[in-house]
Amino acid sequence: MKRILVTGSGGQIGSWLVPRLRELYGESNVLATDIRTLSAEVVEAGPFQVLDATDVRAVGQAVMRHEADTVFHLAAILSAIGEKDPRLAWHVNMTSLEAVLEVSREQRCAVFTPSSIGVFGPDSPKDPTPQDTVMRPHTIYGITKVAGELLCDYYARRYGVDTRGVRYPGLISYGAPPGGGTTDWAVDIFYQAVEHGRYSCFLAEGTQLDMMYMPDAISAAIGVMEADPDRLAHRNAFNVTAMQLAPETLAAEIRKHVPGFELTYDVDPVRQGIAESWPDRIDDTAARREWGWKPEYDMAAMTADMLHHLKNGDGAGTASS
Numbered sequence: 001m002k003r004i005l006v007t008g009s010g011g012q013i014g015s016w017l018v019p020r021l022r023e024l025y026g027e028s029n030v031l032a033t034d035i036r037t038l039s040a041e042v043v044e045a046g047p048f049q050v051l052d053a054t055d056v057r058a059v060g061q062a063v064m065r066h067e068a069d070t071v072f073h074l075a076a077i078l079s080a081i082g083e084k085d086p087r088l089a090w091h092v093n094m095t096s097l098e099a100v101l102e103v104s105r106e107q108r109c110a111v112f113t114p115s116s117i118g119v120f121g122p123d124s125p126k127d128p129t130p131q132d133t134v135m136r137p138h139t140i141y142g143i144t145k146v147a148g149e150l151l152c153d154y155y156a157r158r159y160g161v162d163t164r165g166v167r168y169p170g171l172i173s174y175g176a177p178p179g180g181g182t183t184d185w186a187v188d189i190f191y192q193a194v195e196h197g198r199y200s201c202f203l204a205e206g207t208q209l210d211m212m213y214m215p216d217a218i219s220a221a222i223g224v225m226e227a228d229p230d231r232l233a234h235r236n237a238f239n240v241t242a243m244q245l246a247p248e249t250l251a252a253e254i255r256k257h258v259p260g261f262e263l264t265y266d267v268d269p270v271r272q273g274i275a276e277s278w279p280d281r282i283d284d285t286a287a288r289r290e291w292g293w294k295p296e297y298d299m300a301a302m303t304a305d306m307l308h309h310l311k312n313g314d315g316a317g318t319a320s321s
Helices: 014-025 056-066 079-084 086-107 140-159 185-195 214-226 247-255 269-276 285-291 299-311
Strands: 004-007 030-034 048-050 070-073 110-112 166-168 170-172 198-201 209-213 243-245 262-265
Touching (some): 004 056, 014 030, 070 086, 079 140, 086 110, 086 140, 170 214, 185 198, 243 247, 247 299
Parallel strands (some): 198 262
Antiparallel strands (some): 209 243
């Protein structure tokens, strides 16, 4: 990777990934793009362009002007919002991916596309969920992610496009605000703990999901793109995980830092249904074996770091599936 274009730069992953890429590859070599103008902090730190990622001509022009050799395609509609407007989710998620892949075919770019544990459904083995298994998701978000993985595989086989990706679990951060995902509770709980000492969770007690702290998510994205292609038996996409959290287990860890923290429940049937269709634990052996994936943060380390930053007023949000 020498010249990089990022779509969806203002989202949960992009707001962390762009600064890290600029740090590693040089500020002028990373073009941040989004459907809307972003903060001065992003725009002034390096090249920025307003870009509709569903517009194949605009994407092509941006790639050519920047002379990009790699695209990190992050623009997407997430799970809970997708269920409110399935047609919009399909249009944004699939049309933008097709545009990026077609431009990358013509311009010989490598492509990173994040997938999700949302690709799995109630018929998938839940504990552990293998790298290769049945994927019959019940959400439009999950359907677009399965279709996206297959489309990336197709462009790799048919046209030789270097497509790679990971299946993210819920992503926790103190950066961008919640993006309409089923795992948003795992960030809200930290904010409420710091501000009010209590939290009402929209998922039920005992609902376990795979999670990852955002610094590890960024390491995974860069790591898979820097991996030796000859070692990759899989490409689109690798299971990756760092920890398994249920509301009550995370609350117990928070109480070590916020004594007396109270957890109650007000279950949202839509998001609870989505969560119950997802794995309890995924198997990321393939990522560890093929490109050396290893997370840095477990629940204890993540909780301490999150609370430290939030108590210092360092940020505002979550990335989610």
